[in-house]
Amino acid sequence: MSSAARGAGAGGVLAAFLRWREASIILVGVLLTLYFQAANDNFLSSDNLQTLSQFIAASAIIACGEIMLLICGEIDLSAGHVFALSPFLMHFANAAGAPIVPSLLLALVAAAGIGLVNGLITVKLKVPSFVTTLGTLYLLNGFTLTVSHGSPVDTGGSPGFANIMGASGYAEISWAFAIVLVMHFVLRQTRWGLHTIAAGGNLIGAAEAGIDVGRIKIGNFMLTSVLAGFTGIIEAFRIGSTDPLAGGTPIMFLAVAAGVIGGTPLAGGSGTILGGLVGAIVLGVLRDGFTLQGINAFTFDMILGGAILVAMISNIHLGRFGRGRAS
Amino acid sequence: MTTLLRATDITRQFGSVTALDGVSLHLEPGEILGILGDNGAGKSTLMKILTGYQPPSSGQIWIDGAEVALRSVDHARSLGIECVYQDLALVNGLSVTHNLFLNREILRGFPPFMLDNPAMRRRAREILDDIGVNIPSVDLEVERLSGGQRQAIAVARAVGSAARILLLDEPLAAMGARESALIIDLIQRLKGRGDMAIIMIMHNYAQTLEIADRIMLMQHGTVTYEGRAAETSVSELMEIVRRGYRAARSA
Numbered sequence: 001m002s003s004a005a006r007g008a009g010a011g012g013v014l015a016a017f018l019r020w021r022e023a024s025i026i027l028v029g030v031l032l033t034l035y036f037q038a039a040n041d042n043f044l045s046s047d048n049l050q051t052l053s054q055f056i057a058a059s060a061i062i063a064c065g066e067i068m069l070l071i072c073g074e075i076d077l078s079a080g081h082v083f084a085l086s087p088f089l090m091h092f093a094n095a096a097g098a099p100i101v102p103s104l105l106l107a108l109v110a111a112a113g114i115g116l117v118n119g120l121i122t123v124k125l126k127v128p129s130f131v132t133t134l135g136t137l138y139l140l141n142g143f144t145l146t147v148s149h150g151s152p153v154d155t156g157g158s159p160g161f162a163n164i165m166g167a168s169g170y171a172e173i174s175w176a177f178a179i180v181l182v183m184h185f186v187l188r189q190t191r192w193g194l195h196t197i198a199a200g201g202n203l204i205g206a207a208e209a210g211i212d213v214g215r216i217k218i219g220n221f222m223l224t225s226v227l228a229g230f231t232g233i234i235e236a237f238r239i240g241s242t243d244p245l246a247g248g249t250p251i252m253f254l255a256v257a258a259g260v261i262g263g264t265p266l267a268g269g270s271g272t273i274l275g276g277l278v279g280a281i282v283l284g285v286l287r288d289g290f291t292l293q294g295i296n297a298f299t300f301d302m303i304l305g306g307a308i309l310v311a312m313i314s315n316i317h318l319g320r321f322g323r324g325r326a327s
Numbered sequence: 328m329t330t331l332l333r334a335t336d337i338t339r340q341f342g343s344v345t346a347l348d349g350v351s352l353h354l355e356p357g358e359i360l361g362i363l364g365d366n367g368a369g370k371s372t373l374m375k376i377l378t379g380y381q382p383p384s385s386g387q388i389w390i391d392g393a394e395v396a397l398r399s400v401d402h403a404r405s406l407g408i409e410c411v412y413q414d415l416a417l418v419n420g421l422s423v424t425h426n427l428f429l430n431r432e433i434l435r436g437f438p439p440f441m442l443d444n445p446a447m448r449r450r451a452r453e454i455l456d457d458i459g460v461n462i463p464s465v466d467l468e469v470e471r472l473s474g475g476q477r478q479a480i481a482v483a484r485a486v487g488s489a490a491r492i493l494l495l496d497e498p499l500a501a502m503g504a505r506e507s508a509l510i511i512d513l514i515q516r517l518k519g520r521g522d523m524a525i526i527m528i529m530h531n532y533a534q535t536l537e538i539a540d541r542i543m544l545m546q547h548g549t550v551t552y553e554g555r556a557a558e559t560s561v562s563e564l565m566e567i568v569r570r571g572y573r574a575a576r577s578a
Binding site for chain 1: 334401412415416417418419420421425429430433434440441442569
């Protein structure tokens with residue numbers, strides 16, 4: 001094999017590193033961090049790390065759901081609008097007299113219900129998920145704007161609870177790390193993860209082996225909605241106010257981008273949760289780093305687009321090199 | 328010994344089309360039955376009936392001397408009938424181990440939903456060693472294996488689930504000589520165990536005569552030849568096929 005021939009000395013170490021799926025994107029992340037720290041001493045200061053962590057957390061959590069969906073061959077475009085709706089549902093339940101914790105749980109159950117609808121329409125009525133969730137995206141957006149009358153509300157909850165949920169410095173990123181770890185475990189070490197990969201890798205083969213692929217897909221739609229709803233809620237606690245225009249398609253696409261940059265192909269059948277976290281970190285570093293340098297939002301989008309292309313091109317080709325595949 | 332599988336007078340109609348017209352077969356333990364025939368001869372329909380994928384319009388099936396109505400693929404599987412399809416139901420991105428145990432995963436006692444990967448890896452090694460399949464590592468993703476190795480993994484999966492009647496759909500299709508030899512060896516070793524029987528759907532007459540104990544030739548939904556492989560020649564079969572076509576054309 002060509003990889004064995006190439007695998008001598010330093011080349012072998014490089015090949016071994018690149019064989020690790022998340023390797024190339026970690027490398028990119030480290031280089032970017034070094035660059036921004038060199039360009040601005042404050043980049044790695046604790047104040048900025050806190051800001052950076054807030055850039056990362058939301059997209060990292062939602063990416064966990066989107067990655068599971070991408071692996072089983074689906075996508076959820078409506079996640080960003082579940083993000084916007086969920087804190088309002090919590091707010092209304094709370095305003096109607098329910099304590100904050102049951103209100104929060106109620107909002108998550110509602111989010112799961114939205115995921116269930118996305119999943120049922122996609123699986124049972126055989127509408128491609130891209131179209132299903134495009135429909136629910138607009139539905140949810142309109143609904144959120146209607147019930148909120150288009151204006152923000154206070155998030156509520158006691159200061160202590162708000163701190164745990166996201167208001168204190170590193171609360172949000174702690175949630176993100178915990179969820180990423182759990183989801184990494186689910187993907188790599190449980191039947192659910194294995195069957196998710198099987199459903200995306202060979203739908204007919206998986207069904208032939210007796211796997212209920214519809215159940216797997218619907219479950220992952222529900223999971224994604226719950227994660228998106230939860231992210232919306234902790235963002236609302238962090239900011240202290242619940243905005244009907246929060247989240248939306250930008251946060252959804254940022255999460256999908258984090259997954260894809262991290263090494264999860266859109267084609268399904270494989271993927272990595274840890275890669276999604278690294279992807280979210282790289283996107284966060286880019287945004288925060290350029291913000292520190294005073295580059296405006298328009299430029300940032302151009303850089304983000306370029307970064308997605310570069311990351312994908314290098315992922316496909318470096319990955320192939322690392323795996324010893326010539327063609 | 329009791330006949331492992333017996334099917335009598337199997338007929339299957341699709342509207343006005345008769346795909347199978349009174350087909351009978353029997354299969355003894357330790358035997359390899361090769362079913363030959365061109366496209367449209369009814370081989371696949373017969374296969375689907377024997378795997379429980381669809382019921383026959385009429386006819387009976389016995390397993391171990393007891394009559395059964397195969398209700399579903401799962402039902403047929405619970406009776407020990409496993410099929411390895413040509414398109415291989417393997418998942419490319421998963422390891423050999425995970426493919427072997429797909430939907431039959433070994434789980435840890437606690438937490439209850441957690442995969443016991445070391446146990447599955449060990450058992451995968453055992454299954455593959457047992458039937459003499461040689462691959463570098465059970466951790467390899469199957470997309471990195473050759474066609475013959477993949478076919479072997481698919482067969483191993485069927486065998487690993489305690490199959491007694493193994494149906495192989497074109498097991499040598501699109502395979503080079505070396506790859507074919509690998510699968511032929513595997514089939515012979517499975518036969519050597521004596522407790523299972525194999526039905527192979529085949530296109531290549533010479534290969535079938537070499538591997539199978541008994542041959543069935545199907546044309547237009549009926550069996551037009553049945554005999555021991557050792558007493559059958561390719562030219563004899565070709566002559567029957569030609570006669571069948573002439574009869575079909577003049578009919």
